Amino acid sequence: xxxxxxxxxxxxxxxxxxDIIRTLRTSFIEIEIEHFQSNIxxxxxxxxxxxxxxxHGVVLNAGGYTHTSVAIRDAISxxxxxxxxxxxxxxxxxxxxxxxxxxSGVCLGTIAGxxxxxxxxxxxxxxxxxxxxx
Numbered sequence: 001x002x003x004x005x006x007x008x009x010x011x012x013x014x015x016x017x018x019d020i021i022r023t024l025r026t027s028f029i030e031i032e033i034e035h036f037q038s039n040i041x042x043x044x045x046x047x048x049x050x051x052x053x054x055x056h057g058v059v060l061n062a063g064g065y066t067h068t069s070v071a072i073r074d075a076i077s078x079x080x081x082x083x084x085x086x087x088x089x090x091x092x093x094x095x096x097x098x099x100x101x102x103x104s105g106v107c108l109g110t111i112a113g114x115x116x117x118x119x120x121x122x123x124x125x126x127x128x129x130x131x132x133x134x
Contacts, residue, residue, distance in 0.1 A: 015116045023116070028123055041065055041072065048075040048083070057108075057126040058083045059119060066091070066101045077106040082129060084122040087112035 015023075021035050034055070036047045044065065051058050060083050065072050076083050083106070090113030091098040104110050108129060111121045 020116050020119050024119055024123055027120060031127065041069055045071055045075040048079055051081045052079050055081060056130055057081060059086055059122040059126060061086045062103055066103055067098060068102065070102060073102045073106055076103055082108040082126065084108055084126050085110040086118045086122040088115050088118050089113060
């Protein structure tokens with residue numbers, strides 16, 4: 001995520017993570033949007049676990065950890081916070097090893113394949129879910 005706009009722009013587009021966050025904050029002015037990015041699995045786990053009682057939901061792009069991290073799956077499963085899994089690319093249309101998400105089964109839902117707009121769709125889905133359960 002820290003290389004968005006530079007890494008494989010034909011797959012991930014030219015927007016940076018800061019661009020995406022800025023778009024979300026402009027599109028959803030009624031929602032306080034915080035973001036956290038790390039390439040370190042343990043820091044992602046800590047962030048998910050500390051979201052409990054602070055945030056109403058999490059939009060998570062676990063990147064490559066999607067396919068490998070039982071620990072991130074357990075953090076999501078053990079938290080009380082609804083999590084939407086998001087991917088900019090359609091992971092089902094990519095290399096076979098990307099087809100299996102270890103975290104999908106413990107997430108509220110998954111949105112993939114719409115580039116940076118995947119984040120907008122994820123926030124909209126989370127917003128609709130929270131409206132329904134409140």
